[in-house]
Amino acid sequence: MSQTANSAPPPSATTQSPRFAFVDVARGIALLAMFVYHFAYDLSFFGLIETDVVAEPGWRIFARCIAGSFLIVVGFSLVLATRKGLNRPAYLKRLAMVAGAAALVSLGTWFAIPGNFIFFGILHHIALASVLALPFLRLPVAVVTLSVVLAFALPRFVAHPLLDAPWLSWLGFSHAPLQTADFVPVFPWFGCVLTGIVLARLLLPPLEGTRLAAWRPRMLPTRIVASGGRHSLLVYLVHQPVFIAALTLVTFVAPPPPPAERAFRAECQRSCGPDVPEQLCRAVCGCTIDKLKREQLWQKALDDLLSPDEGARVSALAQACLRER
Numbered sequence: 527m528s529q530t531a532n533s534a535p536p537p538s539a540t541t542q543s544p545r546f547a548f549v550d551v552a553r554g555i556a557l558l559a560m561f562v563y564h565f566a567y568d569l570s571f572f573g574l575i576e577t578d579v580v581a582e583p584g585w586r587i588f589a590r591c592i593a594g595s596f597l598i599v600v601g602f603s604l605v606l607a608t609r610k611g612l613n614r615p616a617y618l619k620r621l622a623m624v625a626g627a628a629a630l631v632s633l634g635t636w637f638a639i640p641g642n643f644i645f646f647g648i649l650h651h652i653a654l655a656s657v658l659a660l661p662f663l664r665l666p667v668a669v670v671t672l673s674v675v676l677a678f679a680l681p682r683f684v685a686h687p688l689l690d691a692p693w694l695s696w697l698g699f700s701h702a703p704l705q706t707a708d709f710v711p712v713f714p715w716f717g718c719v720l721t722g723i724v725l726a727r728l729l730l731p732p733l734e735g736t737r738l739a740a741w742r743p744r745m746l747p748t749r750i751v752a753s754g755g756r757h758s759l760l761v762y763l764v765h766q767p768v769f770i771a772a773l774t775l776v777t778f779v780a781p782p783p784p785p786a787e788r789a790f791r792a793e794c795q796r797s798c799g800p801d802v803p804e805q806l807c808r809a810v811c812g813c814t815i816d817k818l819k820r821e822q823l824w825q826k827a828l829d830d831l832l833s834p835d836e837g838a839r840v841s842a843l844a845q846a847c848l849r850e851r
Contacts, residue, residue, distance in 0.1 A: 546733075547742050547752055549603060554755030556595045561765060563589050568769050573782035576791060576808075593648055593710055594718045600652055601722020604659055605730065612660075625653040627763055635707060646696040647708035649762070654712065655719045662720060667727050670720055677717030684713075790815065790828060813847035814840070 563585065570579040579585045607613070628649035635643035644650075662670050681698050689699040698711030733739045743749045754761050782788075791811050798807035818824040818840065826832050827840060 546606060546739060548738060549599065549606060550752040550755035551743065551748060552755065553596070553599050553603075553758050554751035554753070556592060556599065557754050557758055557761055558751065559588070559592045559595070560762075563592060564766055565769055568766075568773050572773050572777055573788055574773065574776070576788065576795075593715065596648060597651070597655065597710075597715055597718035598722040598725070600655060601659060601719040601724075602726040603722075604656065604719075605663060605723055605726035608663055609730065617656075621653060621656055623759060624649055624656065627759055628653050630763070639707060642705050642707045644706055644708045646711060647706075648710045650696070651710040651712070651715055655716055658712075658716060659719050659723060662723055667724060670724050670727070674717050674720045674724060677720060678714045680713050787815065787828075810844065810847045813850065814844045817843040817847065 566585065567579045569575045570577055631644050631647060631649055662673065684699045685701065689697065690702040694700065695704060696711050698713035743752045794811035794814065795807050818827055823836055823840065826836065832840060
């Protein structure tokens with residue numbers, strides 16, 4: 527393995543490294559995936575969809591994959607930016623921007639959702655990881671690889687009541703329940719940053735002078751994605767306020783069902799059983815609710831005050847809706 531792959535150059539040089547467009551595209555694709563998740567999260571928060579995005583396992587896995595991809599790109603970009611030495615002014619400027627944006631996210635969520643505010647989310651992690659990762663840019667690849675395994679393994683083996691203290695939860699060793707809209711602790715997530723460092727140290731030397739290294743996006747969609755990747759911090763800060771403002775306007779025009787109705791629909795759909803297609807189940811439940819409202823049984827059903835005869839009537843209405851479908 528070449529010397530370039532095994533050790534980072536001394537941090538005395540300040541020559542700017544050339545930018546690889548494919549890294550911007552990768553970051554832009556991660557942004558697009560984040561848009562999908564956050565928009566679904568906001569739809570769920572506003573009650574515009576019936577899926578509980580936070581509790582749904584598939585959505586949770588999707589969110590973790592997005593966070594992991596961002597952090598891998600962070601590690602890759604650190605190596606890419608320091609191949610010809612650490613440009614201290616540029617590094618410190620970027621670090622200050624990320625840390626400031628993280629503080630802004632904490633402040634904004636403290637006022638917007640005080641019971642669920644973000645105290646150590648993805649931006650907080652990126653800011654801290656950008657500092658913690660600096661020594662790993664010089665260490666041999668084998669040592670960094672071992673550190674990746676260690677970072678992912680530590681939360682499984684490290685446990686102590688002291689680490690459950692709220693002020694230490696950001697380390698990732700706490701087993702106490704947390705209330706926060708976004709949580710990306712140091713461990714195991716720092717392992718993703720180190721993974722990006724390993725990948726860059728292994729892949730960048732053979733990529734030198736190749737067509738991929740010189741590639742620049744030509745098609746408009748790809749150029750837009752790459753541009754978003756180059757300005758990812760600004761895009762990250764802006765996209766959620768835009769989504770929330772748009773959905774707030776939507777709820778004024780078409781208010782979502784009240785929480786009681788959403789809970790009734792969810793319970794109705796759970797009662798359908800695995801043999802009933804999901805789309806049919808939703809249609810039958812919606813039809814049943816409409817019939818209950820027309821027959822003045824809706825509020826009684828919500829309050830669980832139906833008489834035996836009225837309960838039988840509800841079942842009959844549900845069966846009628848099923849036959850209609």
